[in-house]
Amino acid sequence: xxxxxxxxxxxxxxxxxxxxxxxxxxxxxxxxxxxxxxxxxxxxxxxxxxxxxxxxxxxxxxxxxxxxxxxxxxxxxxxxxxxxxxxxxxxxxxxxxxxxxxxxxxxxxxxxxxxxxxxxxxxxxxxxxxxxxxxxxxxxxxxxxxxxxxxxxxxxxxxxxxxxxxxxxxxxxxxxxxxxxxxxxxxxxxxxxxxxxxxxxxxxxxxxxxxxxxxxxxxxxxxxxxxxxxxxxxxxxxxxxxxxxxxxxxxxxxxxxxxxxxxxxxxxxxxxxxxxxxxxxxxxxxxxxxxxxxxxxxxxxxxxxxxxxxxxxxxxxxxxxxxxxxxxxxxxxxx
Amino acid sequence: xxxxxxxxxxxxxxxxxxxxxxxxxxxxxxxxxxxxxxxxxxxxxxxxxxxxxxxxxxxxxxxxxxxxxxxxxxxxxxxxxxxxxxxxxxxxxxxxxxxxxxxxxxxxxxxxxxxxxxxxxxxxxxxxxxxxxxxxxxxxxxxxxxxxxxxxxxxxxxxxxxxxxxxxxxxxxxxxxxxxxxxxxxxxxxxxxxxxxxxxxxxxxxxxxxxxxxxxxxxxxxxxxxxxxxxxxxxxxxxxxxxxxxxxxxxxxxxxxxxxxxxxx
Numbered sequence: 001x002x003x004x005x006x007x008x009x010x011x012x013x014x015x016x017x018x019x020x021x022x023x024x025x026x027x028x029x030x031x032x033x034x035x036x037x038x039x040x041x042x043x044x045x046x047x048x049x050x051x052x053x054x055x056x057x058x059x060x061x062x063x064x065x066x067x068x069x070x071x072x073x074x075x076x077x078x079x080x081x082x083x084x085x086x087x088x089x090x091x092x093x094x095x096x097x098x099x100x101x102x103x104x105x106x107x108x109x110x111x112x113x114x115x116x117x118x119x120x121x122x123x124x125x126x127x128x129x130x131x132x133x134x135x136x137x138x139x140x141x142x143x144x145x146x147x148x149x150x151x152x153x154x155x156x157x158x159x160x161x162x163x164x165x166x167x168x169x170x171x172x173x174x175x176x177x178x179x180x181x182x183x184x185x186x187x188x189x190x191x192x193x194x195x196x197x198x199x200x201x202x203x204x205x206x207x208x209x210x211x212x213x214x215x216x217x218x219x220x221x222x223x224x225x226x227x228x229x230x231x232x233x234x235x236x237x238x239x240x241x242x243x244x245x246x247x248x249x250x251x252x253x254x255x256x257x258x259x260x261x262x263x264x265x266x267x268x269x270x271x272x273x274x275x276x277x278x279x280x281x282x283x284x285x286x287x288x289x290x291x292x293x294x295x296x297x298x299x300x301x302x303x304x305x306x307x308x309x310x311x312x313x314x315x316x317x318x319x320x321x322x323x324x325x326x327x328x329x330x331x332x333x334x335x
Numbered sequence: 336x337x338x339x340x341x342x343x344x345x346x347x348x349x350x351x352x353x354x355x356x357x358x359x360x361x362x363x364x365x366x367x368x369x370x371x372x373x374x375x376x377x378x379x380x381x382x383x384x385x386x387x388x389x390x391x392x393x394x395x396x397x398x399x400x401x402x403x404x405x406x407x408x409x410x411x412x413x414x415x416x417x418x419x420x421x422x423x424x425x426x427x428x429x430x431x432x433x434x435x436x437x438x439x440x441x442x443x444x445x446x447x448x449x450x451x452x453x454x455x456x457x458x459x460x461x462x463x464x465x466x467x468x469x470x471x472x473x474x475x476x477x478x479x480x481x482x483x484x485x486x487x488x489x490x491x492x493x494x495x496x497x498x499x500x501x502x503x504x505x506x507x508x509x510x511x512x513x514x515x516x517x518x519x520x521x522x523x524x525x526x527x528x529x530x531x532x533x534x535x536x537x538x539x540x541x542x543x544x545x546x547x548x549x550x551x552x553x554x555x556x557x558x559x560x561x562x563x564x565x566x567x568x569x570x571x572x573x574x575x576x577x578x579x580x581x582x583x584x585x586x587x588x589x590x591x592x593x594x595x596x597x598x599x600x
Contacts, residue, residue: 047438069440081430083435084430084432087359101439101440
């Protein structure tokens, strides 16, 4: 649970500006926003790597500001840059991590092998990580975050830079963790599709503030209805087609000359449109249903499209924080 | 899924795990280690070749300049260890591995002990090599076998002391370049010491003054005494005293800085 969480950087903007969040146990929460929006800074605060400037946050019931060690015992985290030692092998990473987490000696090897296998790295386990591809590093990073069976998992842009196959495999594993193991997943992403497909609920962050929150379906429904675009095969029947389509909703004029209407909420939808054109004997060369996307939600809430929204924004995380001159680790490189 | 329990391991297991990593990294980065081993030998060769006739100066404590100069080599190697320790930690901070360690129940002392273990091991290897080179080129070791053991202990403490400085720099800056930037400063400390001549034979007053207030002089003289004099209680007491003080101070400050960075609450 997060209440009024703030992170202010010296000589910079508020990277996180008073956000409120609540994530249910076992839920996959997608934190969607462009680069520089405050996603990684939020994750760094929730994982105790960065102290909040103001506000409160509890993870699994523990306060991130005053109960850091307890928070760290129940969370796993795969941060934006895969945090690995290029000189160690995958197996050596697992041995180190299991030892530091205090797994009994006889369980370390078994647990390491089990996780390495689960992320599909068995064949590469004894190779140095410096030679791994980006996708392999991401998968090993995820395995390391799971060593101690965390109840809450933070994934900071886990699929950035991955090929479609690796992305799909990671999505499957995240879904499995939530569904079968009951792990709560807090996932930041700048990919609309990822948030849409993976997350039970989505929070949209922009300029350090929550712009919208809800299930993907709720968010889309909030901003509008689906639209239909038709193109008659016979150009001379264009006016007739337009009049027919107008009966299903209000016309959208985007300046391209396309015949498009936003469907009424009580209309029969796409099926009704198809039947009507069939009955009128108007042959269509194309018929497209445009469902609202999370990008439409982002546009409606912020006035910009998600892609390219970070242009011109300040990379606040490069600044030194006010409270201290240094932050833990690599710092929040982009959020 | 196994029934793993995450409560953090005892300190010795954490130290062992981190030390193991430190040694593996050391073995797998010969390009980073070899220069710090070889360079002091080059400087030894240059100094010995150029200053060999210094043994003719009345009052010079030995007629073998290699015996006199060898002590400096150990200290120079320890200075290099500052860079090795600092850069290893700075690299962890830069690539995010440090954050991963912070997110485990690892104790700060385990991190430091682990980082320094590889360093001490390297210091021992260097000491062995320099002794072998010294003996092969005619150096004496007046304090005998016992003196060699004392030398290894002293070299380890000095390595920890300078390594601690490297850790402080890495923790404060999080930058390998910043740690490297300290290198010239450490060399100034080396050169304005009694590395080339005994302090009482340095002619320039200002140089002799700098060498006298420079603690590095006493570290060199403690090691040198084992080779040139045998058992010199005063030189050893000063050398061990300064080495221990340096190690305690640098490790204490590094631990304090590390705690701040790890934000243990």
